[in-house]
Amino acid sequence: MTTPGVEIEGLTVGYDDVTALDDVSLSVTDGEFFTLVGPSGCGKTTTLRSIAGLESPDRGTVSIGGRGVTGEPPEDRETGIVFQNYALFPHMSVRENVAYGLQFRDSPARDDDERVTELLELVEVADLADRDPDQLSGGQQQRVALARALAPEPAVLLLDEPLSALDAQLRQRLRVQIKRIQSELGITTVYVTHDQAEALAISDRVAVMREGRVEQVATPETVYREPATRFVAEFVGDNNVFDGVVAPDGMRATVGDAAIALPADSDRDRGESVAVAVRPEAITVGRDGSDTAATERTVFLRATVETVEFLGDAYRVHCEWQGRTLVVKTDADEPPAGEVALRVDPADVRAL
Amino acid sequence: MRRRSFLTRTGAGLAGLTALSGCTGDGGDGTESASTESATDTESVTDEGTTTGTVEELSGTLSVATYSSFVGEDTAGNWLKSEFESEHPDVTVEFETPENGLNRYIQRKSEGAPIDADLFVGLNTGELVRADEQLDETLFATASDRIEGADTVKPELQFDPDGRVVPYDTGYISLVYDEGEVDAPGTFDALLEPAYEDALIAQNAQQSDPGRAFLLWTIYNKDPDGYLDYWEGLVDNGVTILSDWEPAYNAYSDEEAPMVVSYSTDQVFYHGEGVDMSRHQIGFLNDQGYANPEGMAQFADSDDAELARAFASFALTAPAQREIATRNVQFPAVEGVDPGGDFGEYALEPPEPVTFTYDELSDNVSGWIDEWARQIASN
Amino acid sequence: MDARVDRLALPVGVIATLATLLVVFYYPVGSVLVGAVRAGGQLSLVPLRAVLGDPFYADLFGFTAYQALLSTVASVLVGLPGAYLLARFEFPGRRFLRSVTILPFVLPSIMVAVGFLAMFGRTGLFNDLLAVVGLGPVELTFTLEIIVLAHAFYNAPLVTRLVTAAWESVDARRVETARTLGASPLVAFRDVVAPQLLPALLTAAVLTFLFTFMSFPIVLALGGLEFATVEVWLFARVRDLALTEAATLGAIETALSLGLIYVYLRFEAMQLRAGGGSRSIGREPLLAGWRSLLDPRRLALLCYGGVVLVLFVGPLASLVVESVTTPEGQFTTDYYAFLLAQQASAATGTVQPVPAITNSLLFAAGALVLALPMGVVVSVVAARETRGSRVAEALLTAPLAVSGIVLGLGMLRTLVFGTELFGHRLTVTGPVAIVAAHAVAGYPFVTRTVTPALRAIDDRLVDAARSLGASRTTALLDVELPLIAAALVAGAAFAVAISIGEFDTTVLLAEGVDSATMPVALERYTGNRSLGPNLGPATAMGTVLLAVTTVSFVVIDRVGGRWER
Numbered sequence A: 001m002t003t004p005g006v007e008i009e010g011l012t013v014g015y016d017d018v019t020a021l022d023d024v025s026l027s028v029t030d031g032e033f034f035t036l037v038g039p040s041g042c043g044k045t046t047t048l049r050s051i052a053g054l055e056s057p058d059r060g061t062v063s064i065g066g067r068g069v070t071g072e073p074p075e076d077r078e079t080g081i082v083f084q085n086y087a088l089f090p091h092m093s094v095r096e097n098v099a100y101g102l103q104f105r106d107s108p109a110r111d112d113d114e115r116v117t118e119l120l121e122l123v124e125v126a127d128l129a130d131r132d133p134d135q136l137s138g139g140q141q142q143r144v145a146l147a148r149a150l151a152p153e154p155a156v157l158l159l160d161e162p163l164s165a166l167d168a169q170l171r172q173r174l175r176v177q178i179k180r181i182q183s184e185l186g187i188t189t190v191y192v193t194h195d196q197a198e199a200l201a202i203s204d205r206v207a208v209m210r211e212g213r214v215e216q217v218a219t220p221e222t223v224y225r226e227p228a229t230r231f232v233a234e235f236v237g238d239n240n241v242f243d244g245v246v247a248p249d250g251m252r253a254t255v256g257d258a259a260i261a262l263p264a265d266s267d268r269d270r271g272e273s274v275a276v277a278v279r280p281e282a283i284t285v286g287r288d289g290s291d292t293a294a295t296e297r298t299v300f301l302r303a304t305v306e307t308v309e310f311l312g313d314a315y316r317v318h319c320e321w322q323g324r325t326l327v328v329k330t331d332a333d334e335p336p337a338g339e340v341a342l343r344v345d346p347a348d349v350r351a352l
Numbered sequence B: 001m002r003r004r005s006f007l008t009r010t011g012a013g014l015a016g017l018t019a020l021s022g023c024t025g026d027g028g029d030g031t032e033s034a035s036t037e038s039a040t041d042t043e044s045v046t047d048e049g050t051t052t053g054t055v056e057e058l059s060g061t062l063s064v065a066t067y068s069s070f071v072g073e074d075t076a077g078n079w080l081k082s083e084f085e086s087e088h089p090d091v092t093v094e095f096e097t098p099e100n101g102l103n104r105y106i107q108r109k110s111e112g113a114p115i116d117a118d119l120f121v122g123l124n125t126g127e128l129v130r131a132d133e134q135l136d137e138t139l140f141a142t143a144s145d146r147i148e149g150a151d152t153v154k155p156e157l158q159f160d161p162d163g164r165v166v167p168y169d170t171g172y173i174s175l176v177y178d179e180g181e182v183d184a185p186g187t188f189d190a191l192l193e194p195a196y197e198d199a200l201i202a203q204n205a206q207q208s209d210p211g212r213a214f215l216l217w218t219i220y221n222k223d224p225d226g227y228l229d230y231w232e233g234l235v236d237n238g239v240t241i242l243s244d245w246e247p248a249y250n251a252y253s254d255e256e257a258p259m260v261v262s263y264s265t266d267q268v269f270y271h272g273e274g275v276d277m278s279r280h281q282i283g284f285l286n287d288q289g290y291a292n293p294e295g296m297a298q299f300a301d302s303d304d305a306e307l308a309r310a311f312a313s314f315a316l317t318a319p320a321q322r323e324i325a326t327r328n329v330q331f332p333a334v335e336g337v338d339p340g341g342d343f344g345e346y347a348l349e350p351p352e353p354v355t356f357t358y359d360e361l362s363d364n365v366s367g368w369i370d371e372w373a374r375q376i377a378s379n
Numbered sequence C: 001m002d003a004r005v006d007r008l009a010l011p012v013g014v015i016a017t018l019a020t021l022l023v024v025f026y027y028p029v030g031s032v033l034v035g036a037v038r039a040g041g042q043l044s045l046v047p048l049r050a051v052l053g054d055p056f057y058a059d060l061f062g063f064t065a066y067q068a069l070l071s072t073v074a075s076v077l078v079g080l081p082g083a084y085l086l087a088r089f090e091f092p093g094r095r096f097l098r099s100v101t102i103l104p105f106v107l108p109s110i111m112v113a114v115g116f117l118a119m120f121g122r123t124g125l126f127n128d129l130l131a132v133v134g135l136g137p138v139e140l141t142f143t144l145e146i147i148v149l150a151h152a153f154y155n156a157p158l159v160t161r162l163v164t165a166a167w168e169s170v171d172a173r174r175v176e177t178a179r180t181l182g183a184s185p186l187v188a189f190r191d192v193v194a195p196q197l198l199p200a201l202l203t204a205a206v207l208t209f210l211f212t213f214m215s216f217p218i219v220l221a222l223g224g225l226e227f228a229t230v231e232v233w234l235f236a237r238v239r240d241l242a243l244t245e246a247a248t249l250g251a252i253e254t255a256l257s258l259g260l261i262y263v264y265l266r267f268e269a270m271q272l273r274a275g276g277g278s279r280s281i282g283r284e285p286l287l288a289g290w291r292s293l294l295d296p297r298r299l300a301l302l303c304y305g306g307v308v309l310v311l312f313v314g315p316l317a318s319l320v321v322e323s324v325t326t327p328e329g330q331f332t333t334d335y336y337a338f339l340l341a342q343q344a345s346a347a348t349g350t351v352q353p354v355p356a357i358t359n360s361l362l363f364a365a366g367a368l369v370l371a372l373p374m375g376v377v378v379s380v381v382a383a384r385e386t387r388g389s390r391v392a393e394a395l396l397t398a399p400l401a402v403s404g405i406v407l408g409l410g411m412l413r414t415l416v417f418g419t420e421l422f423g424h425r426l427t428v429t430g431p432v433a434i435v436a437a438h439a440v441a442g443y444p445f446v447t448r449t450v451t452p453a454l455r456a457i458d459d460r461l462v463d464a465a466r467s468l469g470a471s472r473t474t475a476l477l478d479v480e481l482p483l484i485a486a487a488l489v490a491g492a493a494f495a496v497a498i499s500i501g502e503f504d505t506t507v508l509l510a511e512g513v514d515s516a517t518m519p520v521a522l523e524r525y526t527g528n529r530s531l532g533p534n535l536g537p538a539t540a541m542g543t544v545l546l547a548v549t550t551v552s553f554v555v556i557d558r559v560g561g562r563w564e565r
Helices: A044-052 A094-104 A109-122 A138-150 A168-185 A196-202 A220-225 A230-235 B028-052 B076-087 B102-111 B125-134 B209-236 B245-253 B305-315 B318-328 B341-346 B365-377 C003-037 C046-052 C055-088 C094-100 C109-120 C125-132 C144-168 C172-180 C185-213 C217-222 C230-239 C243-270 C290-294 C296-322 C334-344 C353-382 C389-396 C404-416 C431-456 C459-467 C472-483 C485-501 C504-509 C518-526 C536-563
Strands: A004-015 A018-029 A033-037 A059-064 A079-082 A156-160 A188-193 A205-210 A213-218 A240-246 A252-255 A258-261 A273-278 A283-286 A299-310 A315-321 A324-330 A339-344 B060-065 B091-096 B119-123 B165-177 B200-203 B240-242 B259-263 B281-283 B288-298 B352-354 C419-421 C424-426
Touching: A004 A044, A004 A188, A018 A044, A018 A059, A018 A188, A018 A205, A018 A213, A033 A044, A033 A168, A033 A196, A044 A059, A044 A079, A044 A156, A044 A188, A044 C459, A079 A138, A079 C459, A094 A109, A094 A138, A109 A138, A138 A156, A138 A168, A138 C459, A168 A196, A188 A196, A196 A205, A196 A220, A205 A220, A205 A230, A213 A220, A213 A230, A230 A240, A230 A273, A240 A324, A252 A273, A258 A299, A283 A324, A299 A324, A315 A339, B060 B305, B076 B091, B076 B305, B076 B318, B102 B119, B102 B125, B102 C404, B119 B125, B119 B305, B125 B288, B125 B365, B165 B209, B165 B305, B165 B318, B200 B209, B200 B245, B209 B245, B209 B259, B209 B288, B209 B365, B240 B245, B245 B259, B245 C109, B288 B305, B305 B318, B318 B341, B365 C055, C003 C046, C003 C243, C003 C353, C003 C404, C003 C431, C003 C472, C046 C243, C055 C094, C055 C144, C055 C185, C055 C230, C055 C296, C094 C536, C109 C125, C109 C144, C109 C217, C109 C296, C109 C518, C109 C536, C125 C296, C144 C185, C144 C217, C144 C296, C172 C185, C185 C243, C217 C230, C230 C243, C230 C404, C243 C389, C243 C404, C243 C431, C290 C296, C296 C536, C334 C353, C334 C536, C353 C389, C353 C431, C353 C472, C353 C485, C353 C518, C353 C536, C389 C431, C404 C504, C431 C485, C431 C504, C459 C472, C472 C485, C485 C518, C485 C536, C504 C518, C518 C536
Parallel strands: A033 A188, A033 A205, A079 A156, A156 A188, B060 B091, B060 B119, B200 B240, B200 B259, B288 B352
Antiparallel strands: A004 A018, A004 A059, A205 A213, A240 A252, A240 A273, A252 A258, A283 A339, A299 A315, A299 A339, A315 A324, B119 B288, B165 B259, B165 B281, B165 B288, C419 C424
């Protein structure tokens, strides 16, 4: 992909004395589903609003579809935006909402009706066209908001936590639908969410943000498997992250009284502080160290089961290990209990 | 002549200095001679007034500045306009009635803004003093010696030593009282007695003509050194000081109090069948009434001075004087004019008209009023 | 709309608003107030020191604040039960009652004074009523009490309006939550409702204090000189052409008022905004059978109804009665015949009633057309809440803070007399100037009703519209304004009310009787003695004014009501 979607260069936004965005640069390719994820206050929404032209950055540039739009008002940027609270115009019907943006395009009016109907069908609310927004459920309102944003055929679709106000089931259904529509239309999409699972599920690429900076930009797989920073490791997915010190052999990290093998490619000086991360699903629950596949670098941690959550397809087990809490995910038939030996393979360990 | 004027002038000359003699009472000679002289003049003017005016044909538009109640249906202003216009078919008279009266022109003059009016009708001594105090240049032209009939005005009413203003009528400030409620107070001192507790409504001398005249009347009787003490007594006895004549008189009509400061022409309004005349008794305190003559003056900046003077002359003719008196309910200024009718019957003149002269007022009147208002407002 | 024109609309609106303000407000007022810091043509503190160092003026400001405080307390006491009634009870005519609460605002003070004297005078209706129940008579005329009552007449409805609006925006769910947590109705009111009403109440109280602090015609008409306020004194100084002293008093008064405006804006911004999906507390029927009359709350409201009748209906009814009664108490139609005669009269200087009505309505319509966009533009700027925006807002709300006399004097000197510009003397008078002046007087009220409503709108609605291609102006017209229709209608009613009731600047800027309005006619008729010195003709004109205004409000309410969705 060579056509540019959205380019952000050195974006800095400050409110009063707080820096909301600090020199953020991002590049979204054409047709890509790109997600900004991070805890509240990380700057993801500010980034999105800067793309839309709803914020005036102190520094930096924004271009959409290869066209520099820095300083242009929102109405000239050809973006479509969907907000968490839908922001449907309460004094207009569903149809009027969706048709609203069409009047600003140079197109014959008679096409507009068709376009609206087409979009309402696309988001599966065609039968609600003449209702007022307050007569719709949250999910329906969000579909209308999506249709409204797509109607003028924007160069980029901006979604600001569009699913956060919906219940879990609906959220999952809708995100699949959004993904489907996005790939059907091939529209460049920037999606903002605080929900890392949603980010991983829906995106082509993810930017993890924290305190106005970008921590990592990568595919969901990379972000999950190879977090670039301790923050990313902790924020994306469940993770066990411990502070340790690189052992004298340079191959292990001492955490408590255990020595956890570091990945072969980690290049650390002895005595250096190191954070060690192991995903819950990478830890195996066993009775002791009698596992056959164990190599000499496999570590067994003796821990006590504290709480068990049943997830349907697996158990999520919270263990106490040397004053630390360890989370383990196991697909065993029975929930583990009491004293357990937790097996950690060096290949699954990330040193940060 | 039954009526004796205690207001005199030292001479009949128009630019002569006015002097107050009412308090000393020794100006009898001057008075007599002045009034007789003027009376004869009046006759000649009234005979010729309407005919001599038309010798040279006047034309153009005359702008007359005045107060709003002088114009409108059945007013003196409108009578003057229509009569003057019918005598001079090429003349149009227009009225300007700015809300703030003479102040409008004083301010215009001091700001260097043009003055479009030719003649001001309806200013009194206090206002003339204020205009002169405020302005370095004179607002009005010295024209009275060129206004035909100006010398027929009663000398005691002349209040401008520089001969700019020609009086056309006068009122006398007096009390109007309800004899069913109170006895005639008779004197200023009586007003301090318990019998007149909460009985009097007066007006604010800062913004009301009769109010100012009444204040000056008290100063006239109690001296500049003593009037504030006198007013302290009035306030202690419950005098009410309202903003202007209308609210004061309305309050009196609504029986809020049995006495009000008003004009001695009160009964001209109230007489006849079904009217309770006991509520319209006139009280001349100390047998006096304070004269408040109204005058007219030609603006120095007038671009049609001749027309302005012709109109002023016209206002001094006997028929005009009678109409002004009846319609404005004020006494004529020209000697020997008898308005007759209801006015002649019901308008009362004080035994002793008194007033302050221009010279007595200038440099003093602002201070007197200010001191007085501060004392009242501090209560 | 052409895209470029559209984009410029808002900035142009701001500039046009500022330009109008500059010409008919800031420049005239500034030209007067500058006198407070000038002596002998140089910058000087002498005039300020002279006034500030004078104990008389200390007393004058003290008394002015004291009567304003009393008036504020009275307005709150009278206004609050009204808010309770309108917000919590349902009864026939509630909507009408709500919309006529604005009526006192429009009534020229000359007329209110006449009504009050007729109602509360020694021989007035009130004393007649008291006599029926064997009480009285009370002497109220020309006392501080009647001034305070008249101030309550004007301002209690303001308290009622603002507090009712706040009460209606209290989310019922919060009260329900408090109740389920064990709070009694009274405790729930104290802990949940009252804190939300308080900012509205404080807003109304500060505004009332401000208005009564600067009150002038009421004090002049109903009080004697003993009750002179700063504004009354200022008027006297202007009459005496003591302009430096007047300017200094005006400057101090304006500084104090601007401070109050700032406080007021703070309170206003504190008012909670009803979030999306909030549900107002339901209304109880006021009357549910005769038995409900035994309810102490309803009994108290009944008594309150009596107070309202005496204080609000009384003076207005007395005015109407006066217009058909001779001083001797006989029925008469003379005063209306007088109006007809004035109408028929061809005499110059006659103010005719029908043109006065037409002028009033035309000027009001013009002022509305101008004040509405001005107010909305200022609201849009104010609602942005950027740094310093509240100070800017205070300055833009300054027409509320500046004495009418200072403004009048300034207009006289700059607009009526004209200003030398490039060798020409420019004067600004006549109908256009009157409309502009009315708009300037009225737009702060539009802003005051529109700003909170605008702030309550979710910003994202505008964001959504703009990213769909709407310019800021189009978003304002398409999205925001329809959503705040109710506030716009209320603002429009204020603008019309201010315009119809305006007297001082109208009389200044009018060129002759052709531009006379109803209050001007009323004032002229008070001075007309053709029926003898009595207020009959004025009361007849006042009754006409009352009727025309009531009809206008009903029309605004109906038209506005249809527009609201």
